[in-house]
Every structure is written in C-alpha cells, then in structure tokens.
Amino acid sequence: MEKLRRNERIGALMNVLTNRPNHIFTYNYFTDKFNAAKSTISEDIVILKRLVNKLNLGHIETISGAAGGVKFVPQMSQNQIKEFLMETCEYLSSTDRIIPGGFIYMTDILYYPDIVNNIGRIFASYFVNKDIDYVVTVETKGIPIALTTANVLNVPLVIVRRNAKVTEGPTVSINYVTGSTKQIHTMSLSRKAIKEGSNVLIIDDFMKAGGTAKGIKDMMKEFNVNVSGIGVFISTEHPNDKLVKDYISLLTLKGVDEEKEKVYIEPSKGING
Incomplete structure (x- = not known):
C-alpha cells in the first residue's frame, strides 16, 4: 500500500476503530494496513487520543502485553x-x-x-x-x-x-x-x-x-x-x-x-x- 500522510492515517485509524468499537486491534494490524512503522502508529494513536477526548467522543484505550493493542470506547458526556x-x-x-x-x-x-x-x-x-x-x-x-x-x-x-x-x-x-x-x-x-x-x-x-x-x-x-x-x-x-x-x-x-x-x-x- 502507498504510504499515507499523518493526517490521512489518523483519519483512517479513526474510521477503523469507530466501525468496530471495543474491539482490540493489534499494532501489527495497523503497521501492515498502513505500511508504517510501529513507532509511527504509536505517535498517531497519541494524537488520536487527544482528539477523541477533546471532541467528547469517548476514549482510545491502549492495552499492553502480548494480547494488547488499541481499542475505541464510545461514550457520551x-x-x-x-x-x-x-x-x-x-x-x-x-x-x-x-x-x-x-x-x-x-x-x-x-x-x-x-x-x-x-x-x-x-x-x-x-x-x-x-x-x-x-x-x-x-x-x-x-x-x-x-x-x-x-x-x-x-x-x-x-x-x-x-x-x-x-x-x-x-x-x-x-x-x-x-x-x-x-x-x-x-x-x-x-x-x-x-x-x-x-x-x-x-x-x-x-x-x-x-x-x-x-x-x-x-x-x-x-x-x-x-x-x-x-x-x-x-x-x-x-x-x-x-x-x-x-x-x-x-x-x-x-x-x-x-x-x-x-x-x-x-x-x-x-x-x-
């Protein structure tokens, strides 16, 4: 896949996470999907966390460990x-x-x-x-x-x-x-x-x-x-x-x-x- 710019990746990340809330996606899933390094995806997730909190959409949760990853938890204020x-x-x-x-x-x-x-x-x-x-x-x-x-x-x-x-x-x-x-x-x-x-x-x-x-x-x-x-x-x-x-x-x-x-x-x- 052609490499995406950061704003494109963040938009795509949000789309993936919100389409399947409370599902844990591994970092490898995103690195393969977006042809990006794990460190790059980690930085994208940090930015996305701040954005989701700012817009009161819920929160992005990261899970450590072998079975870890990232998931979106929708919430309403x-x-x-x-x-x-x-x-x-x-x-x-x-x-x-x-x-x-x-x-x-x-x-x-x-x-x-x-x-x-x-x-x-x-x-x-x-x-x-x-x-x-x-x-x-x-x-x-x-x-x-x-x-x-x-x-x-x-x-x-x-x-x-x-x-x-x-x-x-x-x-x-x-x-x-x-x-x-x-x-x-x-x-x-x-x-x-x-x-x-x-x-x-x-x-x-x-x-x-x-x-x-x-x-x-x-x-x-x-x-x-x-x-x-x-x-x-x-x-x-x-x-x-x-x-x-x-x-x-x-x-x-x-x-x-x-x-x-x-x-x-x-x-x-x-x-x-």
Whole structure:
C-alpha cells in the first residue's frame, strides 16, 4: 500500500476503530494496513487520543502485553446524554402519539438509526466494565436498541423468541406471568445460543411491571449464566414495585392524560446527571 500522510492515517485509524468499537486491534494490524512503522502508529494513536477526548467522543484505550493493542470506547458526556434524552422526551410528548388505553406510540423512535445508536451508546457506557459476553432481548421491538448496544460492546446479540422455531434446533421454553395483566406467556431460546457461565445484559424497550424482564432472567437461570444488568429504554412510574429491582431505565413515563391530551415523560433520575 502507498504510504499515507499523518493526517490521512489518523483519519483512517479513526474510521477503523469507530466501525468496530471495543474491539482490540493489534499494532501489527495497523503497521501492515498502513505500511508504517510501529513507532509511527504509536505517535498517531497519541494524537488520536487527544482528539477523541477533546471532541467528547469517548476514549482510545491502549492495552499492553502480548494480547494488547488499541481499542475505541464510545461514550457520551453527561451534557450530551441530557440533551439527547430531553429531545427524545419532546418527540414522545407529542399529542398525536397518544394511543387509547393510556399508551404512547413509539415504534418509529425504535427504528430510527440515529436515535437507537445513541440509546445503544448510553446503555453500553453503563455496562462496559461488566465484562458482558452477550446482550439478550426478546422479540421484537427491543431488537434495534439491543443490537446497537451489542455493537458498541462488541458482543453477540441473543434474541429470545415468543415461539420456538424449528430452525433453532433444541430449545428451552418457559412460561412466565406478565406483571401488569397477569397473563401467562411462553418464551423460548435455542440451547446453542449462550455458553454456560457467561455474563449477559438484558435490554428491552419498555417496562411496566417487569414481567418480561423477570421472564428473561428466569430463562437465563436455565442456561446457568449470570445476569450482569438490565437496561430499559422506557419504564412506567407505576407500579413502583417492579418484578425486577436492579435495572437502568433511560426515560420514565409518569402518565398519559387522554382527556387533556398530555404525555408526562422525563429522563429517569440519575441517568442525565
């Protein structure tokens, strides 16, 4: 490959690192890719570290040793998180989102790439030090935010199905009770999906009483894995006593007044600093 100028290498380095966050690239990978000496790449990384910190994009981490290298850890500042969550609340507070029964329409939000990418970055920042091996969600609406979270953490996504599929091979199925309606539902997961002893992060789009999250936790017991955390995009203020206790919610839906056509939603306490 033709040798690149420093500014060209730094741009290319940033592109490689951000396209695969939390993945450790060896220095040899970059020396071969850019036809440059290791000392040159090391100097480029130092410059890139300063740039990433200055722009509040996260941080570049270098790992020493035989298995070492460099990786990009995306992060959002508290001000960036606050601004994003407040903007999202404004979107969701629109009166035309009110659905009969005291619900709000949010499917479009969950499929808008820029929004779900930011949600994934926020969740990943809270759980990046938990040694997560898998992100787990249940089909279907939670899949986009779970996928972006898994992408930032650089781990596989596992999707628990409502019904077993023949293409999944042997599966584990359990019955669980929804926390709000007390209805009995079934969820299933392929026996090949998760390795025993792994650490998993449960991600879901919405929590009312926590029945689905508890169902996934119970499912994880069947696989002998550790649930290291639960992240929820929106949780309702009531009931206050959820079926799961240790979870992070980005937004809290305090209520929907159909008569006054008002949605009361705000960033959850402790999330936006």
